[in-house]
Amino acid sequence: MAFLDIRTLRKAYGSAIALDGVDLSINEGEFVTLLGPSGSGKTTLLMSIAGFTRPDSGTILLDGADITGVDPEDRNFGLVFQGYALFPHLSVANNIAFPLRVRKWDKARIAARVDEVMKLVGLDKLAARKPRELSGGQQQRVAIGRALAFGPKILLLDEPLSALDRKLRDAMQRELKRLHQETGVTFVFVTHDQEEAYAMSDRIAVFQNGNIVQIGGPREIYRAPASRFVAGFLGGNNILSAQADGAQLDLFGIRMPMPAAYDRMRHGDGAITVWVRPEDITLGDVAPGAVSFSVTVADVSFVGTSERVTVITTDGQELSVLAPSAAARELTPGSTATCALLPSVIGFLARE
Amino acid sequence: MSPRLRRIGERWLPWTLAWLLLAFLFVPVLVVVPVALTAKDYLSLPTTGISFQHFASLADWRAGWLPSILTSLGIALGSSIVATGVSAAFAIGAWVYAGRWPSTLRIILLSPLIVPPIIYAVGMVRLWSKLSLLDSWLGVTIVHVILAMPLAVLAIGASLSNLDPRLVQAARSLGARPPTVFGRVILPNILPGTIAGAILAFIVSWDEITVTLFITSRRLVTLPRKIWTSIADAVDPALAAIATVMLVITIICLLLRMTVWERLAQRRS
Numbered sequence: 001m002a003f004l005d006i007r008t009l010r011k012a013y014g015s016a017i018a019l020d021g022v023d024l025s026i027n028e029g030e031f032v033t034l035l036g037p038s039g040s041g042k043t044t045l046l047m048s049i050a051g052f053t054r055p056d057s058g059t060i061l062l063d064g065a066d067i068t069g070v071d072p073e074d075r076n077f078g079l080v081f082q083g084y085a086l087f088p089h090l091s092v093a094n095n096i097a098f099p100l101r102v103r104k105w106d107k108a109r110i111a112a113r114v115d116e117v118m119k120l121v122g123l124d125k126l127a128a129r130k131p132r133e134l135s136g137g138q139q140q141r142v143a144i145g146r147a148l149a150f151g152p153k154i155l156l157l158d159e160p161l162s163a164l165d166r167k168l169r170d171a172m173q174r175e176l177k178r179l180h181q182e183t184g185v186t187f188v189f190v191t192h193d194q195e196e197a198y199a200m201s202d203r204i205a206v207f208q209n210g211n212i213v214q215i216g217g218p219r220e221i222y223r224a225p226a227s228r229f230v231a232g233f234l235g236g237n238n239i240l241s242a243q244a245d246g247a248q249l250d251l252f253g254i255r256m257p258m259p260a261a262y263d264r265m266r267h268g269d270g271a272i273t274v275w276v277r278p279e280d281i282t283l284g285d286v287a288p289g290a291v292s293f294s295v296t297v298a299d300v301s302f303v304g305t306s307e308r309v310t311v312i313t314t315d316g317q318e319l320s321v322l323a324p325s326a327a328a329r330e331l332t333p334g335s336t337a338t339c340a341l342l343p344s345v346i347g348f349l350a351r352e
Numbered sequence: 353m354s355p356r357l358r359r360i361g362e363r364w365l366p367w368t369l370a371w372l373l374l375a376f377l378f379v380p381v382l383v384v385v386p387v388a389l390t391a392k393d394y395l396s397l398p399t400t401g402i403s404f405q406h407f408a409s410l411a412d413w414r415a416g417w418l419p420s421i422l423t424s425l426g427i428a429l430g431s432s433i434v435a436t437g438v439s440a441a442f443a444i445g446a447w448v449y450a451g452r453w454p455s456t457l458r459i460i461l462l463s464p465l466i467v468p469p470i471i472y473a474v475g476m477v478r479l480w481s482k483l484s485l486l487d488s489w490l491g492v493t494i495v496h497v498i499l500a501m502p503l504a505v506l507a508i509g510a511s512l513s514n515l516d517p518r519l520v521q522a523a524r525s526l527g528a529r530p531p532t533v534f535g536r537v538i539l540p541n542i543l544p545g546t547i548a549g550a551i552l553a554f555i556v557s558w559d560e561i562t563v564t565l566f567i568t569s570r571r572l573v574t575l576p577r578k579i580w581t582s583i584a585d586a587v588d589p590a591l592a593a594i595a596t597v598m599l600v601i602t603i604i605c606l607l608l609r610m611t612v613w614e615r616l617a618q619r620r621s
Contacts, residue, residue, distance in 0.1 A: 050525055052521055052524075052525075071524075073524045073526075073529055074527075075525075077525065079521070079522065079525035081521075083518065085516050085519050085521070085522035086522075089540045089541050098523070098526055098528075098536075099527050099528075102526060102527045102532060103527055146526065147525070150527065
């Protein structure tokens with residue numbers, strides 16, 4: 001049995017369904033990310049685990065015990081908010097000591113634990129500061145330290161990094177990963193940013209319309225999106241229409257041998273949907289075994305390490321290609337170019 | 353321009369004007385002090401000699417000033433405590449459960465600020481006569497609570513508006529039960545606004561005359577009512593004496609606020 005077991009959880013706000021029978025099992029010590037667009041139900045699930053949202057039906061089991069009706073203050077789960085929600089009238093040390101005072105620990109034990117937690121999150125020199133005197137990143141550390149101070153069974157994080165700038169966000173991602181490894185606490189992390197999810201998670205649960213549509217490790221989800229929605233939501237995949245005809249595949253009017261990944265029962269016959277990652281398409285050179293096709297360049301934009309080139313194929317489909325700057329330098333909108341891809345990079349979406 | 357003239361223009365002229373303006377605002381108030389010291393039986397400047405007899409009559413129970421002061425003090429304290437408590441409960445509830453109901457209720461609670469007191473008074477007379485609350489402690493206190501609540505709600509609501517409502521969830525997730533959340537998280541953060549609300553509520557009740565005139569008659573005489581009748585009947589210099597006493601108390605409170613409070617605030621930060 002899993003550590004935290006969520007069974008057919010349902011929650012509706014009027015006619016809007018936030019959770020539509022969600023099942024999720026989380027193992028002890030795991031880092032699980034709930035990923036999805038806003039309104040997909042991920043925050044509702046997190047708040048149900050925290051105890052602030054009462055599900056209409058379904059159960060939440062912790063170590064086999066039903067906690068669906070337990071008050072949030074009795075669950076012993078740490079919770080970190082997007083806006084941190086630090087107590088403005090208390091110093092850093094007293095914010096971290098709050099859960100310990102509530103639990104009536106004795107003074108010496110509280111002082112020792114507060115010291116330990118402040119070292120853990122790297123705030124040992126700021127004990128006497130008030131939250132308003134801290135930067136966003138420091139406030140975030142206080143919030144995490146406070147939620148970890150009492151030794152919670154699970155740490156719930158509700159988009160905690162979205163208010164930080166990019167550089168700080170990268171640093172905090174590494175920090176969270178380190179804290180997860182050092183404390184061994186189970187982390188449940190909510191975000192709408194797939195890069196955040198990839199960087200930290202053991203497993204990612206992708207949400208759509210109150211359902212988990214795919215769950216798996218970051219690489220697995222990246223390589224094999226289960227549906228058109230997941231393929232589109234994760235990292236700007238090209239979603240293309242093609243023709244399946246027995247042993248042949250027709251993509252952009254080019255016929256090629258059917259790749260081995262194709263399964264007629266799952267992916268269908270005739271008009272089908274495939275996906276191709278932008279970095280798997282080459283511009284200019286054609287590798288052995290690759291099929292090539294001519295395209296019209298629509299747009300070239302510099303994205304740092306490479307160029308993102310948008311091209312239109314001869315059958316009118318738009319394709320996003322990530323190419324090294326050297327290959328894309330000569331391209332101007334309106335010019336023609338040659339693209340190539342290996343049939344093995346083509347992914348197939350299940351018939352919907 | 354000579355440096356001397358410049359100094360007068362830049363420094364002394366604004367100073368003088370500012371002090372003149374302050375004097376214009378404040379000196380008429382000070383007139384009550386000499387008048388209170390008159391030896392005569394009517395409002396006049398002490399031309400024929402100084403006397404403290406009118407101050408003595410304030411302390412004389414039979415003159416009616418002392419009982420009315422105590423009545424006003426009791427009603428103002430009671431209505432301030434009740435108004436602050438109810439307003440705090442409402443403001444905190446509206447802060448936690450944002451939605452349509454709290455904002456509708458808020459408009460109803462703030463309505464005494466909008467309805468002219470005289471209209472309100474006429475309505476209250478009819479209602480209180482039906483409920484036989486006319487000329488009673490309870491009747492006057494309830495009215496003063498209603499009149500004081502808008503200011504208390506605004507003062508407490510203002511201090512809550514700077515507070516993140518998720519602090520409640522944060523505190524509960526850390527193991528605090530609702531009473532602890534109130535005592536250790538909400539109250540410390542809204543205390544200044546709550547004290548301000550309580551003081552405003554006290555002043556509303558202490559000053560209130562319009563509605564009180566309508567709903568009291570012989571039994572309950574608040575200080576404003578006593579002042580009102582003594583102006584209407586005979587121009588008693590005791591009036592100036594009570595004004596002087598109130599003036600002195602106000603100045604002492606202000607001085608305390610400026611010295612002791614500042615020192616406390618400095619020590620805290």
